[in-house]
Amino acid sequence: MIIPCIDLMGRKVVQLVQGREKFLELPDPLAVLEKFSEYPEIQVIDLDAAMGGKPQADLVHDLCRRKPCRVGGGIRSIERAQEVLAAGAKKVIVGSAAFTRLGIRREFLRPLAAAIPREQIMIGVDCRGDHVAIHGWRETLPMTSAEALPQLEPYASEFLCTYIDAEGQLQGTNLEWFRRLRSFTRLPITAAGGITTDEEIQALEQLGMNAALGMAIYRKVFPELFARYPSGPAEESSSA
Numbered sequence: 001m002i003i004p005c006i007d008l009m010g011r012k013v014v015q016l017v018q019g020r021e022k023f024l025e026l027p028d029p030l031a032v033l034e035k036f037s038e039y040p041e042i043q044v045i046d047l048d049a050a051m052g053g054k055p056q057a058d059l060v061h062d063l064c065r066r067k068p069c070r071v072g073g074g075i076r077s078i079e080r081a082q083e084v085l086a087a088g089a090k091k092v093i094v095g096s097a098a099f100t101r102l103g104i105r106r107e108f109l110r111p112l113a114a115a116i117p118r119e120q121i122m123i124g125v126d127c128r129g130d131h132v133a134i135h136g137w138r139e140t141l142p143m144t145s146a147e148a149l150p151q152l153e154p155y156a157s158e159f160l161c162t163y164i165d166a167e168g169q170l171q172g173t174n175l176e177w178f179r180r181l182r183s184f185t186r187l188p189i190t191a192a193g194g195i196t197t198d199e200e201i202q203a204l205e206q207l208g209m210n211a212a213l214g215m216a217i218y219r220k221v222f223p224e225l226f227a228r229y230p231s232g233p234a235e236e237s238s239s240a
Contacts, residue, residue, distance in 0.1 A: 002201060003190060004036040006063065008056050008073075009047040015215050016047075017168035023233045024218060024225055033063055035221045041090070042069045043160075043190075043212050050095070051072025051136065057087060064088030070122060072160075078115045085120060085229040092116070093095045093160055095124040098132035098152065103143060109155040119157040122190075125149060126162040130177065137164055145177075149185040158188040160212065166194025168215050169233055175203050182207050 006029060007014050013032045015024040019081060026032055038041060044063055049055040050073040063069055064087055071084050072093025081092045094112070099105055113121060126133050132141045132148050151156050161181055166173045173194035181189060191204050192212040201211045215233065218224045 001210045002123050003041050003070075003210055004039050004217045004218070005043045005045065005192075005212055006032060006036075007047055008044045008059060009191055009212070011056060011059055013079060014047070015180045015196065015218055017215075017233045018164070019167065021233075023215070024222075025116040026222075029059060030062060030066070033066055036067075036217075040068065042067050043093075044069045044071045044073075044089075045093070046071070046073030055080075060089070061086065061087040064090075072122075072124060077189050078112050080192070081112060081116055081121075085116065089120075091120050091122050091158070093122045093124050094156075095126070096136075098155075099132060099143070099148075099169070099177060100121050101141065102138075103141075104148070104151045106155075109152075113155045118155070121156045122160050123152050124160040124162065125152070126164055126193075128164040129178075133164055146184050149181065149187075153185060153187055156187065157225065159185065160190045160192060163191075163193035167192070169194055170196050170215050170219065172196050173200055174201060178204060178207060178209060182209070195224075199201045219223065 013026040013029050014022055017023050046056050060071055068090045070091040071089040075081050075092050075094045076097040084092050097108055127141055127145050130144050132143045163174050163177055178191050190210040190212050194210050196214055196216050204211050
């Protein structure tokens, strides 16, 4: 299944390269959602909340009312997770809050899984060079994906795994990395990070994985915004 991504910042939809450089900005999230009407589920990430700012709760609620959404961004407490689910989210995505500098943050995950049905919890495992990265990918932990996924299984129903090295560049992803992930966990995986071609999507489907698409699906739905950079954001960086 293809899952389009709507990343919110300042009440606009944005696409960032490597989680930092803004490449695309669209002013009407509900209009963007309408463009994705053919897809059964949407991934919504509240970047303002993720960065410690005020959650865009009313906007997330409006999106969830119109379409089944999995929602992440700033899920650092049980109360916040419950608020997002009460707003209509199908699942919450827990990211950096699942980890400490020493490993898995069980003192948070255990009560979270006790307070919320496990089938409504996803955990994001974002990796740079196969090491888990947290706090907006600014900090990389010693922990690898092979170490993280089995330890996180008791607390989630699904993983969102992002290959950071390719994220936002439209240059393709690392299918071999995702193949290795499949051997580390029995839980469903949604793959993200640089997924660009139909062949990659099909290869992930053969592994039993969903594909969360950001830049690639925006290029398809809003081709006029990419007219200057036919090869994608990486071309802009190389020509700067």
